[in-house]
Amino acid sequence: MSERSTVGEGLTDARDPMATDAARDxxxxxxxxxxxxxxxxAHPDDESSKGAASLAKYAHDGVGVLVVSCTGGERGDVLNPKFADMDIDIPALRVAEMARAAEILGVAHAWLxxxxxxxxxxxPETWTxxxxxxxxxxxxxEIEALVRLVRAFRPHVMTTYDENGGYPHPDHIRCHVVSIAAFEAAGDPDAYPGTGDPWQPLKLYYxxxxxxxxxxxxxxxxxxxxGEGPFDDWIKRFSENPRPDPGVRVTTKIAAADFFPQRDAALKAHETQIDPNAHWFAVPHDIEASVWATDDYELARSLVDTExxxxxxxxxxxxRVVS
Incomplete structure (x- = not known):
């Protein structure tokens, strides 16, 4: 077995009862x-609502894709009416949901x-x-844990959230802090000794x-x-409580319309977190593809030249990598 394969086996969390042979493969x-x-x-389900189509696309094209969930989503609210009157084990169910979503997207997964x-x-200053x-x-x-994972997987590209966390959730904001620091530290031989050989990712995106x-x-x-706008309420709330619009910072658009069905299926796999009748699924894929066929990113760090x-x-x- 090659060194890369040995590293790959170590990425699967042995505590995860859903770590099947397919997941290990x-x-x-x-x-x-x-x-x-x-x-x-930050949580299981975030990978399916943010950039999921492009993750599926890259995995389909032979890129090695590893989703890292910083937390288990243990304190997440149950948002699907199906579970309203059920006594459920949220932590265990969210592990199972994440396993299904990773399988649908065709990606590897690790819990931080x-x-x-x-x-x-x-x-934020009022949060307890x-x-x-x-x-x-x-x-x-947390940075040390992510540095260890970066040095094991050796990614060329990392993605995470901007300084606002995408939206103001403490775990999203901390995910930004930890990801930025790990990107910078992973290649430093003096940082976090004992966490593996240094490895410097080349680009970081939000x-x-x-x-x-x-x-x-x-x-x-x-x-x-x-005749109906599925996002009317969202747009109204955005207008009444404006946040910084990350759209003005987009540098990179990944054509991924062919993978919108996988994206939606992966999100529905997180069934405690999403109502399958929610407005997110009221958009016909052909309409979405005709007006916005991309997943969008902001290039935050780059150690290579790009245009x-x-x-x-x-x-x-x-x-530089593929001859």
Whole structure:
């Protein structure tokens, strides 16, 4: 067995009862791929609502894709009415949901091993977080864990959230902090000794999923055909409580319309977190593809030369890695 394959086997969390032979095979294949992408997310389900179509596309094209879930989503609310009157084991169910989503997307998956902080209303300075949670612990512990994983998987590209977390959830904001620090530290031989040989990723991106321009374009196109806008309420809330629009910072658009069905199927696999009748699934794929056929990203760090706008997360890398 090659060194890459040995590393790949180590990426599958042995504590995960859903770590099937197929999941282990995906981990080995991802670690052995010539080009490798690590998508760092706060909770299981985030990978399916942010950039999922492009993850499926890259995996389909032979890129090694590893999704990292920083927490287990243990404190997430149950949002599907199907479970309203059921006594369920949320932590165990979310592990199972994540396993199904990873299989649907065709990606490898690893748990970073921290506990969900729960959603908190109001300004960050008013939050009181559980002491054992991802958002409350010493970030150095979490950075070390991610550095260890980066050095094991050796990604060329990493993706995560911007400084606002995509939206103000403590775990999303901490995910940004940890991802940035791990990107910088993983290649430093003096940083975090004992966590593996140094490895420097070459590019870091922020997911840009819910830009106002994208939501308006899709909403208007659906209304033109059906008479109803599925995102009317979202757009109204955005207008009443404006947040920084990440759409103005997009540098990179990945054509991924062919993988929208896989994206939706993966999101539905997280069934405690999404109502299958939710407005997210009210958009016909042909309409979405006609007005917004891409997953969008912001290039936050690059150690290679590239030209904007980009159409490939590996722009400036492919020619260096693949002969």
């Amino acid at each position: 995906r981990s080995v294949a991802a670690a052995g791929a010539a080009l490798r992408l690590m998508a760092v997310h 091993g921290f506990t969900d902080s729960g959603y908190h209303e109001g300004a 977080l559980p002491e054992d949670s991802f958002g409350a612990l010493d970030p150095a512990i 997911n840009v999923g819910f830009s106002k321009q994208r939501m308006l374009a899709i909403n208007d196109a659906v209304r033109e055909r059906t 904007m706008p980009e159409t490939d997360l590996f722009a400036g890398i492919r020619e």
